[in-house]
Amino acid sequence: MATSSSGYSRMFFKLRKYANKSQHLYHIDSFNLVIRTIWTSGSKTQLQTKVHTKSLPQMVGVVGLEVHAQIQSTSKLFSGSHVRFLAPPNSLVSHFDASLPGTLPVLNRRCVEAAVLTGLALNCTINRKSLFDRKHYFYADMPAGYQITQQRVPIAVNGILVYSYFEGHRRNQVVTKSVKIKQIQLEQDSGKSLHDDEQSQTLIDLNRAGVGLMELVMEPEMCCGEEAAAAVRELQLILQALGTCQANMAEGQLRVDANVSVHRPGEPLGVRTEVKNINSVRHLAKAIDYEIQRQMEVLQSAGKVLNETRGFDSKSGNTIPMRDKEGLQDYRFMPEPNLPPLFVYESEASLPAGVDPAQVVLIDRLSAQLPELPSVKRTRLVEKYGMLQEHSFTLVNEDGLMDYFENVVQTAKAEPRKVIGWVIKELMGNLNSQNLKVSQSPISPCALAELINLVEAGHISSSTAKQVFQEMWKAPEKTVGQIVKEQDLWMINDKEELQQICKRIVDSHPEEVQIIRGGNTKVLNKLMGKVQRETKGRTDPVQVRAILEKMVS
Amino acid sequence: MFCKCAARASSALRPLHPRCGILTLPALNNTASGSGTFWSRTCKRESSNVNSASNSKVPQAPTWEPIAENQLPSPTRVSPDLVDKLERLALVDFGSKEGVDCLEKAIRFADQLHVINTDGVEPMDSVLEDRELYLRDDLVTEGECAEELLQLAKHTVEEYFVAPPGNIPLPKREERSAMLKDSEF
DSSP: OHHHHHHHHHHHHHHHHHSOSOHHHHHHHHHHHHHHHHHHHHOGGGOOOOSOSSOOOOOEEEEEEEEEEEOOOSBOSSSOOBOOSSOSTTSSOOTTTTTOTTOOOOEEHHHHHHHHHHHHHTTOEEOSEEOOEEEEOOOTTOTTSEEEEOOSSOSEEEEEEEEEEEETTTTOEEEEEEEEEEEEEEEEOOOEEEEETTTTEEEEEGGGTTOEEEEEEEOSOBOSHHHHHHHHHHHHHHHHHHTSOOOOTTTTSEEEEEEEEEEOTTSOOOOOEEEEOOOSHHHHHHHHHHHHHHHHHHHHTTOOOOOOEEEEETTTTEEEEOSOOOOSOOOOOEEOTTSOOEEOBSOGGGOOTTOOTTTSOBHHHHHHHOOOOHHHHHHHHHHHHOOOHHHHHHHHHSTTHHHHHHHHHHHSOSOHHHHHHIIIIIIHHHHHHTTOOGGGOSSOHHHHHHHHHHHHHTSSOHHHHHHHHHHHHHOTTSOHHHHHHHTTOOOOOOHHHHHHHHHHHHHHOHHHHHHHHHTOTTHHHHHHHHHHHHTTTOSOHHHHHHHHHHHHO | OHHHHHHHHHTSSOOOOGGGTOOSOOOSGGGTTOOSSHHHHHHHHHHHHHTTTTSOSSOSSOOOOOOOGGGSOOOOOOOHHHHHHHHHHHOOOOOSHHHHHHHHHHHHHHHGGGGSOOTTOOOOOOTTTTSOOOEEOSOOOSOOOHHHHHHTSSOEETTEEEEOSSOOOOOOHHHHHHHHHHSOO
16 A cells, blocks of 8 residues: 555656646645545554655644533433423423523532543543533523533543544454543533524424533544544443433434644644534544545645534535634623532542531442443453454444343353354344344344354254354244254264265266366365255265265375 | 612601511611611611621721722723624623713722732632532423413414524624614614
C-alpha cells in the first residue's frame, strides 16, 4: 500500500506541475486528497509526508464528542411526571414542565445516582458539591426560556473512556485507545417540536420536556469517524450494563453531536463545526469522515471554514448547514436560585448530624452496586475460555449472547473453542440474516449443546451437523435426535460400508486414480468430494481420506 | 403582609393584624425622622415594641454612609449595539433614552459593591446554601393533565401546542422604531 501511494502521488505531482489550476485539476486534487484521507484514517503509522511539494505535515481531523444520554428513571429530573417513549402528546406533562408560574424544581434522587454511577464507571472524580445553573435561550420547545443545567461545577469531572476497534485486512488487530471525559453534568431535556412546513407552524409536545439527561463532554482527542464510532459503541455498552441509560440512538435515548475541525499537528486547532442530527453509530462515522474531508477541501482551495452548525443528511451522506443561523449564542448563565448546592457524601460515617442516610446519595453504597463492566467481561472471557479478543467483543456486544455461550459451554462436552465457532458463525449468521435478537433464537442453548455433543461423539459429521442446525432453526419443536433420524443423517461408521462406498468411487474413476498414482494428490480431494456427495455428507473426512489413500496406492 | 399592616397603621388607630404580633398601635414619634419607606417604618415600630430596644437587630440610628464617586470604577456606558444585543437576548424593550439611563443608573448603584473587600470569601450562590437539597423519590406523582394545560393556550392543534416555525428574529433597531410608531403604544 505504501509504495502505490507514492506512485499515485508522484503522478499527480507531475500533473500539477504542468497544468494550472483548472476545474479539471481540482478534481484530481480532491481525489488525491480522498486517497490520502482513506489511508490515513486507518492507522497513524501510514502517515507518510512525501506527497506535498512544500513538505508540510498532513492535515488531520480533530473530533470532540458531546453526548446526551437520557437517564433511565421513572419520573423526570425536576418533576414527578412519568418518563415514557410513546404516549399521547402532552399527557406526561406536569405544571412545572409546562413552566407555569409558581412551580419549583425538586431534584430526583435516582437521576443523581445515575450520574454518580456513570461517573464512577468512567473513572471520574465525583464533585462532593455541585451547583445548578440556568442557560437562557428562546425556543418554543422550552417553555421556561431557560434550561437548568450544571455549567460551573458539574457532578463529575476528569474521567477516561477506554475503547477498542479492529484494524487490518481481516479486522483482527485490536487497537485500544482512550479519550478523556471532561465532565458529566445533569441537565433538563427540551420538548419535541414537529415542523409543519405546509401550514408554516410548529407543533410542540412537552412529554420529553424536563426528562433528566447526562451530558458527557469529551476532550477533542479523536481523529476520525472510526474512533468516534468505537468510543460511542463502548459508551453504549457501559451505560446499558449500568442500567442508567438504554443508549438506543434510534429512539433518541443517546444523542451525539460531533465537533469537527482539521489542522496540521503542532499548529493551533482549526475552526470547528458542530454536526447534529446523527441517528446511529454508523451515521456518526460517515458524518465525521465527510465533514473532515469537506473541511480539508475548503482549506486546500484557500477557503475558510465557518464556525457553524451543520446537520447530517443520512440519504446523501453529507452535512448541510442548518437553518437557524444565529451566530454565537450568549446564554447568560446564572446560578439557579431555586436549587441549593447538591451534596454527595462518601459514606454514612461522613454524614453531618441530622441527615437521613436514606435521603442522600452515598458514593460507597453506589460503588458497591457497580455491575461488571464490558471491558472486565471481555477480559474474563478471554482468560477463562482462551478465545480470541474479537470473539469476546462479539459476545459482549450482542445482548444475551454471552449468557447463551456460557450456557452451551456448561452443557456441552466440547471445547469452548468449538462452541465459539458454532455460536459466532452459525447462530449469529442466522440471527443477523433474519434480524433477530439472541432472545428470539429458535434454538435454545440446550438444543445446540445436544447437537454439538453428537458431533463430538462421532454420531454425525460436522457438515451434517450444519444441515441439522438449519433444520432445527426451521422446526424448533423437534429434537435433534428426531431430525437426524427423519433425514437419516447418522454418520456411517461401519468400516465395511465405508470400504464399499470408497471402492465404488475408486472403480468408477480410473483416470483420477491414475493421476493420483502419478503424484498429484490434490485430485484425492475430488474423490473425497464424490464420496461425501454420495453419502450426503455422512462420513468422517479423515477416515474416508485414509481409506481412499490405501485403496489408491 | 407588611403593606397591609402599614396601610392599616397609617389610617390611624385600628388594631394591627394579629400576625404582626402587635396588639396596639404605638405612638408615631419614633419614626418621625422618616427614613422614607413603608418598610423601615414598620420594622422600627415592630422591633421597638416587641424587643424594647435591647435585642433590636435594627440599629437605632442609620449606619450607612454615602460612598464617594472616586471610590467607584468608571461609569459604564451602554452602547446602542449592546442595547440591541440585550434586547434580542432577553426580549425586553428598553431602547428608549429613559430606558438606557435607568439601566446605567442601576449599574452605577450596583458598582458600590466593588468597595467591599471579598478576599478569601467564597461567593454565595443561594441563600439556602446551608440547607440539604431535598432529593425526591423516583415515583410518578404528576402528569395526565393535558386538557388543563391545553386550555391555557390560545391556539392548539390536536393536543399539540402551536408555535411559529423556528425563531422569528427580532427586527433591527431602525425597523423596530418604525413599527413602534405605527403601533398603539
